[in-house]
Amino acid sequence: MGAQLPPDVASLLRDALEPLDALFAGLTVDDTGSLLREELGRPHGAATEYGRWWDRRPDPLPW
Numbered sequence: 001m002g003a004q005l006p007p008d009v010a011s012l013l014r015d016a017l018e019p020l021d022a023l024f025a026g027l028t029v030d031d032t033g034s035l036l037r038e039e040l041g042r043p044h045g046a047a048t049e050y051g052r053w054w055d056r057r058p059d060p061l062p063w
Contacts, residue, residue, distance in 0.1 A: 028056035039063065 005013065031037070036057040 024053070024056070027058065029059040031055055031057040035061065 031054075036042075037054055042054060
């Protein structure tokens, strides 16, 4: 992120995203069984390609 944005903009963006990341982490758990990826039809191993969010899931599961 920092290499693509001016330093002041990168800092503002990081400050804005940190609370959102913390909230997301607090409302989800590690998806060690790849349940979310399987339910949504994402191939195994695609999590890192699309971001670390694919390695987490809600708890309890909505389905």
